[in-house]
Amino acid sequence: MSSVGHQLATSVLVVGTGASGLRAAIEVAEAGVSVIAAGKSVAGGAHSAITSGAVKTASVPARPSTTWEQRAARMLLKSHSLADTHAVLNVARNCPKAFHDMENYPSFLLHRGHFESGMHRALRERADQLAIPMLSRLYVTRLLVDDGVIFGAYGFDLVDGSRYTVHADAVILAMGGHTRLWQRTSSRRGENTGDSFRLAVDAGARLRDAEMVQFCPYGLVEPENAAGTLVSDAVGDAGGILLNNLGERFMRRYDPERMELTHPEKVALASHAEIKEGRGTRGGGVWLDLSHLPRETVLTRLPGLHQALIDLQMVDITRDPVEVAPTAHYSLGGVWVRPEDHSTDVSGLFATGETASGLHGGYGLEGDLPLELLVYGQIVGQAAVDYSAGLTGQQRSKGAVRAAEADVNRLLSADGDQNVRAMQRSVRRLMTERAGVLRHEAGLIAGLAELDEIESRMEGIGVHVEISGFQDLAYVFNLRSAVLSARATLESALERRETRGCHTRSDYPNVDPELKVNMVWSPTAGVSREPVAPIPADIAKLMSGMSADNMPTE
Known part of the structure; x- marks a missing residue:
């Protein structure tokens, strides 16, 4: 096969066409700067979930009584002291504006009851309005770097194998995380395989807190094509209970006071223990049971879940339990970035969304995940625009392109x-x-x-x-x-x-105060410890009045 292919040029290249990539590309296009968005799949979200009806609206900044300082304190407390303070302050201050900007999109208002699906739809429609070029079958194999400076990316078309060399002043990585590395994951096939981590590291960047991965307790065990699909945590609020294969409500052993309403990571650990100790289901999970609830309660509070499980498994959850198991859901760590603009160790390379690290630390609040991509989508898009505008010349290296081409040819x-x-x-x-x-x-x-x-x-x-x-x-x-x-x-x-x-x-089993640090990794230096930035006194005072145990999980 001939390796002669397409040569493209743009000011900014966004690698990834999920919500975070689309938001960044929109910001660039609205600034009047040329942008191309490339991805190996059709634009959309990278995680699958069955909601109870609507995604919990605590994920949007709609509480009039919540100040940005309170939101920041909540995020920092839930991060277990590992979040980048400056990143948290950025999101807490800017999320109301980022959310209200979305209200300019008619489809978002139409679907705002389902926050994340409405957000994805609205971003895609806005990208179409702006005529942002989408390379939806492009698999990026390597970022093009010369002397520590990014100048584009190289890849191939997944269908016909034709090669692409895309020259760009700046590159934004928005390809998700690495949750597909586990057997059960909420990520779709082919997504979140760690591509963004490899591309960044091969270019000269580092990773931070790669060990921090959020496991949700309610991932479906079957059917195979839907395994890992998440059931909303709202099942616990509605009165759903977890049973082992002996019919025991096992959460009594692990948190007798709060049981299924305790923190999701505790529920995941309890389920894991039951499965490992031989009290799990044949499929390697535990039973989620709502059959003790009045049928009308299930149909009223969990209509989406009820219908979805009939469609997927022919299971009526008003009568029968469903198998669930802990499922890798979100990469809390990722590429090391600066909090002010999400730039990396490589000049001209930025990262956003699940690809980046810093905001979540040791735990991610459900509602903060979409807000992160909205806030930092704007910030990183503008940062890439500014970086491109400040260049006095365009970096190029034929040797780097030839090396990328030779790698594909060899394989x-x-x-x-x-x-x-x-x-x-x-x-x-x-x-x-x-x-x-x-x-x-x-x-x-x-x-x-x-x-x-x-x-x-x-x-x-x-x-x-x-x-x-x-x-x-x-x-x-x-x-x-x-x-x-x-x-x-x-x-x-x-x-x-x-x-x-x-x-x-x-x-x-205990917290070590000496390890209130981020773990920064590179293939040459291994793991080093990076101090976490101090928290402003006014935010720390608010945190002291909050209880992590009684805080809502969204």
Whole structure:
């Protein structure tokens, strides 16, 4: 196959066409600056969820009694002291404006009861209005860098294999996180495979808090094509209970006072313990039961869930329980960025959304996840515009382009006997077993040894381009991304010898005050500890009057 392909140029390239990428691209386009958005799938969200009817509206800044200082205090408290203070203050101050800006989009107002789906729809429609070019089948294999300065990206078309070289003054990574590394995840197939982490690190950036991954307790176990789809936490508020295979309401053992209404990470840990100790279902989950509730209560409070489970499993939740299990949902860590503009260690490279780190620390509030992408979508888009405008010349390197081209050519000629999909499954197994909901030193060390073995086998990979397209080639790059992201996660989890937020160590069950630091990782330097910025006195005073145990989880 000829490697001659498309040559494109733009001021700003956004890699990723989910909500965070679209918001950043819109900001650039509205500034009158040329922008291209590239992604390996059609624009949309990267996580799947069944809501109770509407996403909880606490996710929008609609509480008149909540000041931005109170919101900041709440976010910092829930982060278990690991969030970047400046990032939190940025979001807390700017989220009302970011939300109200969305109200200019008619489709958002129409669907605002379903906040996130309405947001995705509105952003896509606005991008279409602005005629932002979308390369929806482009798999980016490498960012183009010369002497620490970004100048574009290289990739191939997933259907016909044609190559793309996109020259750009600035690049914004918005490709999600790495939750697809676990066997059960709310991410769609092919999304959140750690691509953004690998691209950033290969370009010269670092990762921060890769060990911090949010596991939600209510992920569906079946059917296979919907496994990991999240059931809204509203099932607990409605009176849903969790049972093991003995019919016991096991949360009595773990939190007898709050039971299913305790923090989601505690529920996930309890479910994990029941499954590991042999009291789980045949499918490897536990039972979520609402059959004790009046039928009208379920139909009124959980109409979306009721209908969805009839469609997916032919299960009527007013009569029968449904299997659920802890599910990797959100990468709280990600690419190291500066809080003021989400720039990275590489000049001209920015990151936003789940790709970036800093805002959430050790725990992510459900409602803050969409607000993050709205606020920082605006900030990072404007930062990329300003960076491009400030350049006096355009960086180029034929050598960097040739290296990217040669990498793809070499893989296309690879005819080894190692199966890429089998190795991907091996990574998911080891991450689930060694770095899942509950971790310990021996398991993390064993996971790194298993990862070494997988990495050595990668030299014998075979790539088979079939009539259906170049998906097999994409799987190889997905595997590279998974291995790098897995190593960062395992090494960071090993270094964090404590239990804090979403990171639970059975061998270090308590919080270590000395580890109120971020774990920053690179393949050459390994893990280093970075101090967290101090909290302003007025915000700290508000935090002292709040209780993490009684705080709402949205």
